Amino acid sequence: MLDARTAKMLPWIVAIAFFMQTLDGTILNTALPSMAADLQENPLRMQSVVIAYMLTVAVLIPASGWIADRFGTRRIFFGAILLFTLGSLLCALSPSLNMLVGARVIQGIGGALMMPVGRLVVLRAYPRTELVRIMSFITVPALLGPLIGPTLGGWLVEYTSWHWIFLINIPVGILGCWAAWKVMPDLRGAERTRFDLPGFCLFGAAMLLISIALEGLGEMHLPHVRVLMLLLGGIACLAVYWLRAGHTENALFHPRLFNTRSFAVGILGNLFARLGSGALPFLTPLLLQVAMGYSPAQAGMSMIPLALAAMLVKPLANPLINRLGYRRVLTTNTLLLGLLIASMALIDNDSSRIQLLVQLFLIGAVNSLQFTAMNAVTLIDLPDADASSGNGLLSVVAQLSMSFGVAAAAALLGGFTLDNEDSADGVLRAFHATYLCIGGLSMLAAALFLQLPRRGSRHRKKDIPDVDD
Structure with missing residues (x-):
């Protein structure tokens, strides 16, 4: 059992770690053009900075639980924050793109351990009656990260320099390391398992x-x-x-997971549907700054509706799913999300700011419903014995698919830019074509969600962890 001081402080430590990671994931996109200019790189070829982090997290997530059980949660959580902070410092000091990518890998190693180990500590340290309350508390800062990140990133780039989007992690990381070592309980698995x-x-x-x-x-x-x-x-x-x-x-992810039909459909649907979700935060700040001449601060503030709508719609997801069922919600919502992403091809220099904000707000709302429904349908019918492994694979697929989304968007953007290089507005046309393709790819997932039973799993109720929080 935890003493009163530890029980009170532990959720704050985990919440701060979650906030650091989600803030870092969204603050970077707005700064990419400025980083490219300083490093003498093409701003349309900076995706490796984003992908390096996401891919490192995806690769290491499967090992995080075993590492924590083997070496103890206190040591691993402390090491995760330390690596994330060290990676942030190295990012700020990087004189070249290759060194920056290497520093992002170090950040990713810390990030891959921080969130899973933080969740694991909460799961083991508190009674089940307290779990929903504690998890709700620690996920609020994770929701605030995407809301604050783009605006803060744009402001820091415009009024200071891009280095500060990494330097702001250092004092928070030092405080987190101290608190983790002093307060974090040293929990280990009951049984020693082979990795x-x-x-x-x-x-x-x-x-x-x-x-x-x-x-x-x-x-x-x-x-x-x-x-x-x-x-x-x-x-x-x-x-x-x-x-x-x-x-x-002792396989990382046993094939028997896919014997559960809703899990198989949900995992494959996540893989395709998240391509657009991963590409959008990367493409849109570039569109606004590179093709439309927005300042970093203006581009960052324009991204606020995306995150704000996601927060506002979250409480409506469960009632809507319970009323309509997973099959109908996911099929319709996936098509709508793809169409809204494709509709970004309508944004040009003649578009009003209101039109841009409305479109991003709608995309954020639909995207939030998509995440909630996909996560729930993927895990809800899994047997209890497979729930942990299934949630781990879902976390990996979520990171991996968004990484693929950024890579695919960058490849399409590069190809379309070459095709339109003789045109006066060639870069803008390249962005429009990329949005259309990414929207179309996202819509393919609707065919997968049609394979769900007509009634889905509406008769079963479980608390489903949200891997995006």
């Missing part, structure tokens, strides 16, 4: 190779033969992992 190291390497290699293949079409301009080889290598690693996991007792 599936070969499976982890195969699964991580598959994600890495596929991501580099997508990056090769965009920023790195790799020859198509090399991209094809990387892609086939990634698929081969994934196939070997899958065949091996079927007869491995």
Whole structure:
């Protein structure tokens, strides 16, 4: 049992860590053009800074629970905040894009451990009767991060320099390290389990190779033969992992998870539907600054409706799903989300600010409903024995799909920019074509959600963790 002081302080420590991570995930996008100018890079080829972090988090999430059980939650949570803070400092000091990407990987290692271990501590330290209250408390700062991040990033870039979007993490990180070491309980798993190291390497290699293949079409301009080889290598690693996991007792993610139909549909639907969700925060600040001449502060403030609508719609999601069912909500909402993303192709220099804000508000509202419904339908029918593993795979797919979304958007944007380089408004046309393609790709997930039963899982009620918070 926790003493009174620890029980009171622990939620604050975890909440601050969640806030640091979600703020960092949204503050960066607005600063990309300024970072590119300072590092003498093309602003349309800065996606590796975003992808490096997301991919590192996705690769390491499966190992986070085992690492915490093996070495203790206090040591790992302290180390996670320390690595995240050190990575932030190295990002601010980076003189080149390659060094910045390396520093983002260090940040990602810390981030991959911070949120899962924080959730694990709360789950083990408090009685089930207190769990909903504590989880609600620690997720509020995670919701505020996307609301504050773009505006703060734009303001810091415009009135100071892009280095400060990383430097602001340092005092918070130092305070978090001290508090974690003093207050965080040192909890470990009841049983010592073997870690599936070969499976982890195969699964991580598959994600890495596929991501580099997508990056090769965009920023790195790799020859198509090399991209094809990387892609086939990634698929081969994934196939070997899958065949091996079927007869491995301690597999990271057992194939039996996909025997649950709603889980299989939800995971595949997440993979496609989140492409647009991942691409949008990357594309839109670039569109506003590079193609339409907005200042960083103006671009950051324009992103507020996206996060504000997401917060406002969240309480409405459950009543709507209970009334209409998962199949109808997800199929309709996915098509609507794709259309709204594609509608960003209507934004140009003649568009009013009101039109832009309304479109972003609608996208934020629909996107929030999409996340809630997808997360719930993916996990709600899983047996209790598979719930933890299923939630872990959902977290990985969420990060991976958004990483793929950024990579795909950057590749499309680069290709369309070359096709329109002779046109006076070629960059704007390239953005419009990219939005249309990303919107169309997102809509493909509707065909997957049609495979859900007509009644879905409306008869079952569970508390579903939101992997986006």
